[in-house]
Amino acid sequence: MNGSGGLIPLDEAQARLFALARPKPPVEIALVQACGHVLAQPLLATRNQPAADLSAMDGYAVSADDMPGPWTLIGESAAGRPFRRAVKRGDAVRISTGAIVPAGADTIVVQEDIRVDGTTVVLTGDGPATPGAHIRRAGHDFADGALLAPAGTCVDARVIALAAMAGHGTLSVHAPVRVVILSTGDELVAPGTPLPSPAHIPASNGVMLSAMLHRLPVDMNMPALLADRLDGIAAALADHRDADIIVTTGGASVGDHDLIQPALLESGGSVDFWRIAMRPGKPVMVGRLGNAIVLGLPGNPVSAYVTALLLLLPLVRTFAGYQEVLPHIRQAAASVPFSANGARQDFMRARLTDSGLVPVSSQDSGALSSLLAADALVIRAAHQPETLAGEPLDYIALG
Numbered sequence: 001m002n003g004s005g006g007l008i009p010l011d012e013a014q015a016r017l018f019a020l021a022r023p024k025p026p027v028e029i030a031l032v033q034a035c036g037h038v039l040a041q042p043l044l045a046t047r048n049q050p051a052a053d054l055s056a057m058d059g060y061a062v063s064a065d066d067m068p069g070p071w072t073l074i075g076e077s078a079a080g081r082p083f084r085r086a087v088k089r090g091d092a093v094r095i096s097t098g099a100i101v102p103a104g105a106d107t108i109v110v111q112e113d114i115r116v117d118g119t120t121v122v123l124t125g126d127g128p129a130t131p132g133a134h135i136r137r138a139g140h141d142f143a144d145g146a147l148l149a150p151a152g153t154c155v156d157a158r159v160i161a162l163a164a165m166a167g168h169g170t171l172s173v174h175a176p177v178r179v180v181i182l183s184t185g186d187e188l189v190a191p192g193t194p195l196p197s198p199a200h201i202p203a204s205n206g207v208m209l210s211a212m213l214h215r216l217p218v219d220m221n222m223p224a225l226l227a228d229r230l231d232g233i234a235a236a237l238a239d240h241r242d243a244d245i246i247v248t249t250g251g252a253s254v255g256d257h258d259l260i261q262p263a264l265l266e267s268g269g270s271v272d273f274w275r276i277a278m279r280p281g282k283p284v285m286v287g288r289l290g291n292a293i294v295l296g297l298p299g300n301p302v303s304a305y306v307t308a309l310l311l312l313l314p315l316v317r318t319f320a321g322y323q324e325v326l327p328h329i330r331q332a333a334a335s336v337p338f339s340a341n342g343a344r345q346d347f348m349r350a351r352l353t354d355s356g357l358v359p360v361s362s363q364d365s366g367a368l369s370s371l372l373a374a375d376a377l378v379i380r381a382a383h384q385p386e387t388l389a390g391e392p393l394d395y396i397a398l399g
Contacts, residue, residue, distance in 0.1 A: 241290025
């Protein structure tokens with residue numbers, strides 16, 4: 001725990017949290033399931049691409065020594081149906097884009113420069129400027145054994161297409177991260193359910209966190225909502241001690257109904273630290289229980305969103321083997337003055353306009369609509385002086 005019970009800087013909290021995680025072991029998965037995973041092994045080609053000289057254009061395959069013709073048409077080479085005989089002097093073979101160039105031919109004359117009279121092929125245009133024109137040579141894209149992507153590469157559609165072309169039907173990637181989302185609070189009701197009284201609210205944090213994680217390689221479990229009961233929360237934590245991450249929302253502070261810390265200790269876990277010098281999101285807790293890292297996020301929805309963006313998602317990326325885990329920091333000018341900041345690092349909701357960054361009207365951590373009104377989180381360092389209009393600001397893009 002924090003030795004003095006005080007706040008710790010966000011960068012220290014991130015470093016301590018991510019140090020608890022190790023990339024998951026490799027698994028082989030089908031290409032269609034691999035998007036968003038990270039390569040655990042280098043991707044190597046198992047074949048040459050192309051495997052033979054191919055035509056880059058529709059036209060006629062000839063020998064450059066025969067230019068400017070005429071030629072006798074002796075057959076056709078189509079993609080997947082090559083011409084089997086060799087081209088001799090005076091011969092031409094009709095050829096399609098992607099078809100194998102027949103033996104004896106070394107140049108493609110594009111069809112726009114040709115007229116065909118029966119079996120006589122006549123050049124009507126300028127023809128190719130050099131021998132070898134319009135041919136993709138064997139191995140031009142990559143050769144058998146070539147390194148196509150190093151370990152640590154995030155798999156996207158480009159990687160999947162390249163792997164397929166290189167002869168792979170599966171990829172070696174880091175195993176999915178097992179994440180359990182526990183939402184606590186007597187006031188919570190499942191989304192879409194009628195509220196029993198004005199004291200109740202729809203549970204938005206669980207579905208929000210699930211949506212934030214959906215593009216990452218996770219096996220997600222979101223059990224039923226938990227009431228503010230020490231024994232029930234402790235039992236739920238213990239039930240999921242084999243997960244990689246247990247993330248809770250609500251109850252992470254020290255009020256009478258903030259039960260995450262005591263429930264974690266009750267279930268046999270330990271607290272590493274809590275309370276971060278950031279706004280919103282101060283009452284974050286990090287601990288361990290069995291195999292799992294326990295990340296206790298605040299219950300206020302904006303605080304839960306910001307801390308998930310800065311802590312939960314990077315933690316999942318660390319487990320998943322990502323090389324870069326933190327959000328990308330951008331920079332833009334302030335459109336209006338931003339006042340001096342206090343003792344906590346601040347993440348202000350803002351709009352990026354043509355003239356620069358403008359804070360949204362509400363910075364309250366319970367104002368969920370302000371998240372949708374914003375497309376940026378402006379980063380204000382602790383004790384940062386006033387930023388005048390036109391001066392640069394760091395920000396994280398939202399959405």
